[in-house]
Amino acid sequence: MKLHEYQAMQLFAEHGIPIPEGSVASSPEEAEAIARRLGRPVVVKAQVHTGGRGKAGGVQPASNPEAARQMAQQILGMEIKGYRVNKVLVTAAEAVVSEAYVGMILDRNSKRPVLMVSSAGGVDIEEVAANTPEKIHRLSIDPVTGLRPYQARKLGHALYPDPGQARQAAEILAKLHDLFWNVDASLAEINPLATTPGGGILALDAKINIDDNALYRQRRVAAMRDLAAEDPAEVEARESELSYVKLDGAIGCIVNGAGLAMATMDLIKRYGGEPANFLDIGGSSNPKKVVSAMKIILSDAKVRAILINIFGGITRCDDVANGIVAAFAQLKPAVPVVVRLAGTNEKEAAVILREMNLPCGDTLDDVVTRAIALAQAPAWA
Amino acid sequence: MAIFIDRLTRVLVQGITGREGLFHAQQMLGYGTAVVGGVTPGKGGSEAAGIPVFNSVEEAMAETQANASVIYVPPPFAADAIVEAADAGVRLIVCITEGIPANDMMKVYPHVKAAGARLIGPNCPGLISPGASKVGIMPGSIVMPGGIGVVSRSGTLTYEAIWALTLSGMGQSTCVGIGGDPIIGTDFVDCLDAFEADPQTQAVVLIGEIGGVDEEVAAAYIRERMSKPVVAFIAGRAAPPGKRMGHAGAIILGASGAANDKITALQAAGVPVADSPIELPGLLKKVLGNQEKAPAAKRSAKVRKTGKGGPGEPRAARGAGNGNTREADAGEAPAGSGRLIAFRTPRRSMSKTEVCPSLAHCAKEEIS
Known part of the structure; x- marks a missing residue:
């Protein structure tokens, strides 16, 4: 789960990481009031779950409260890479001498968290990593003993020649490390970590991703989820315990298992179609899940055909077939539905579906090509 | 042979009284796996699926001499269950x-490693050595014994x-599901290494x-080792x-x-x-046929060609640049002379009694 910058800033503040003064606003009036309270020039920043907001005009300076209102007016409602801006963060504008990068992420390869710092912050850190990897210092952290103070000091000195600033940075790194574990983050990043003319250091941006698997014990953080920033179909899918990702194509997919769901999408593309979604109904055979899945897919106006691909190991094909019958009765889909139910109880499933006379096929490749043909048929064009 | 599990594997089921644990304990027993005990704290002394239940893994180990355990407990308690198994001396978790x-x-990972145990998963379907043992949830009905190792x-x-x-008609030595989580106990290379050492596995x-x-790490291993x-x-x-x-x-x-x-990366390592x-x-x-014809790779299992050739061409010849003759033989073998590996005739369904005990036996059956 991604947090917005203002939410991540709140967690920074709670952990003692210095941040600029500021607050979040949902309207131009609120933005103006915040700027008035701060009593100095501000920056108005779009709160969206995507990068590149600066380039899109989603980050604007404002020298007075009226200008802050105008900027908020301009940014709120803006679309950045398909994400609508519903909130802006209004913070005190800081004079910046230098910008560094600090980030802690889960490194799958070493099965450990890694802390990365670079004095070349403020720009795309992946570019720095690709072109000048020597400018990035990486520290693999022992998950049991954690970040040791000497390690934090070493990284602090790698960032700043000034001993005072190096010490401040070491403290910030230790706090970021604690935050990472405390909130079950999979990523916690400060870019830029800025030095001010007075020699102070503070986080001018904040990015935190939370491990979805840990949300059950991170209730407060879980409550920060911004439903308005997500696709409504994805929200509904999560509530129905379906794994769903919306895509752009015309062929809706209902599959059991994430790997098979991906492979189904891949084959649709391979044979010249475009998948409308990724959808994994999971390992259970609850017929209700098929109904929920079909409802979500039918809510996508671009869908021209639905492909149901089930390989029954533990999942029973007859249960899924009953779900298909119920889904047809409740939802009366106006697009063709192609079905492949293979594996456990496939014969029973075939009996249940016999009267519906749905297009079907034996292999994955068969049903994929059939679904593509039906989606492209003139009746559905 | 096979890897990680065989007929000698004695399995504990952690969480055996839960819905999933009980169902799959029965499935494993039905396949012929030696399920020797279950663990559910507070339910020691009872029975589930006809198997004795213990309060702790330590107790179960003392009573049953198990050497493996399979965990079906809910996510908030699963990490603890893994540590408990490792601390009790379970070799395969x-x-x-x-x-x-x-x-x-x-x-948990470094702790399991330090205890000398192998962890498979989490978030995996487990593994199956067809005809010998299944630990986890893979359906026994779709496998058949043979010489193909599967890791996924x-x-x-x-x-x-x-x-x-x-x-x-291509049976399997062992099928391992290593899991879909970012941190897993056994990775591709661990499995490839075990398959390389396993005499039953041919590909x-x-x-x-x-x-x-x-996968990139696996590609490097395949190329070099x-x-x-x-x-x-x-x-x-x-x-x-x-x-x-x-x-x-x-996630990308x-x-x-x-x-x-x-x-x-895989293609560069010669993997179609x-x-x-x-x-x-x-x-x-195709790859087994190529190896068959290569002078350096003599195989003992003579088998007949089954079915038609596969639709896919290997996009990169295996072992390119190492100077042997495999590349020259990349084409399809002429009908009748093919010695492509197949260990028995395909069947739509398999029951336990049909299971073929060893590769040698299967291969012989095909020659006769």
């Missing part, structure tokens, strides 16, 4: 549970691939997916970056984890990559 926080697994990050996609192999199917660099042929399928070519595709570990982050990078799971048997026949 298979964790089926999906949804364990990665931060817990980062702490997925569940149902693996079943799809296994079923395609079985229908083509390996590797099924990867987007996220991480495990592996003599047995490997074919692959990678799921997620159509997946958008930044979105988690069901599995916690299936920045420049890392895309399907094409994995495919390129299928465009569809149904192409896997054909690719296997």
Whole structure:
């Protein structure tokens, strides 16, 4: 789960990481009031779950409260890479001498968290990593003993020649490390970590991703989820315990298992179609899940055909077939539905579906090509 | 032979009184796995599926001399269950549970390693050595004994691939689901290493997916260390970056984890990559046929050619540049002279009594 910058800033503040003064606003009036309270020039920043907001005009300076209102007016409602801006963060504008990068992420390869710092912050850190990897210092952290103070000091000195600033940075790194574990983050990043003319250091941006698997014990953080920033179909899918990702194509997919769901999408593309979604109904055979899945897919106006691909190991094909019958009765889909139910109880499933006379096929490749043909048929064009 | 589990594997079921644990304990027993005990704290002294239940893994180990355990406990308690098994001296720990926080697994992994145990999973379907033992949830009905090792990050996609192999008459030595989480106990290289050392295994199917660099690491291992042929399928070519595709570990982050990078790395290591799971048997026949004809690779199992050749051409000749003759033989063998590996005739369904006990036996059956 991604947090917005203002939410991540709140967690920074709670952990003692210095941040600029500021607050979040949902309207131009609120933005103006915040700027008035701060009593100095501000920056108005779009709160969206995507990068590149600066380039899109989603980050604007404002020298007075009226200008802050105008900027908020301009940014709120803006679309950045398909994400609508519903909130802006209004913070005190800081004079910046230098910008560094600090980030802690889960490194799958070493099965450990890694802390990365670079004095070349403020720009795309992946570019720095690709072109000048020597400018990035990486520290693999022992998950049991954690970040040791000497390690934090070493990284602090790698960032700043000034001993005072190096010490401040070491403290910030230790706090970021604690935050990472405390909130079950999979990523916690400060870019830029800025030095001010007075020699102070503070986080001018904040990015935190939370491990979805840990949300059950991170209730407060879980409550920060911004439903308005997500696709409504994805929200509904999560509530129905379906794994769903919306895509752009015309062929809706209902599959059991994430790997098979991906492979189904891949084959649709391979044979010249475009998948409308990724959808994994999971390992259970609850017929209700098929109904929920079909409802979500039918809510996508671009869908021209639905492909149901089930390989029954533990999942029973007859249960899924009953779900298909119920889904047809409740939802009366106006697009063709192609079905492949293979594996456990496939014969029973075939009996249940016999009267519906749905297009079907034996292999994955068969049903994929059939679904593509039906989606492209003139009746559905 | 086979890897990790065989007839001597004695299994404990942690969480045996739960819905999933009980169901799969029965399934494993039905397959012939030696399920010797169950563990549910507070239910010691009772029975589940006819198996004695203990309060702790330590107690169960003392009473049953188990050497493996399989975990079906809910995510908040699963990391603890893994540590408990490792501390009690279980050698093979298979964790089926999906949804364990990665931060817990980062702490558990080094502990299991230090205890000298092998962890498979979490978030995996477990493993099966056809005809010998199954630990986990893989359906026994789709496998058949033979010489193909299967290793995968997925569940149902693996079943799809296994079923395609079985229908083509290509039995399996062991099928391992290593799990879809970012932190897992046993990775591709661990399995490839075990398959390389296993006399029953003649070739390996590797099924990867987007996220991480495990497939790239596997490609390097195959190039440098592996003599047995490997074919692959990678799921997620159509997946958008930044979105988690069901599995916690299936996500393209920045420049890392895309399907094409994995495919390129595998092909550069001489591994043919299928465009569809149904192409896997054909690719296997091709690589095994090539190896058969190569003077350096004498195989003892003489078998007949079954079915038609697979649709997929290997896109990169195995062992390119090492000067042997494999590349020259890359074409399809003439009908009748093919000595492509197939261990028995395909059957639509298998029962336990039909299971063939060893590769040698199967191979002999085909020659006669």
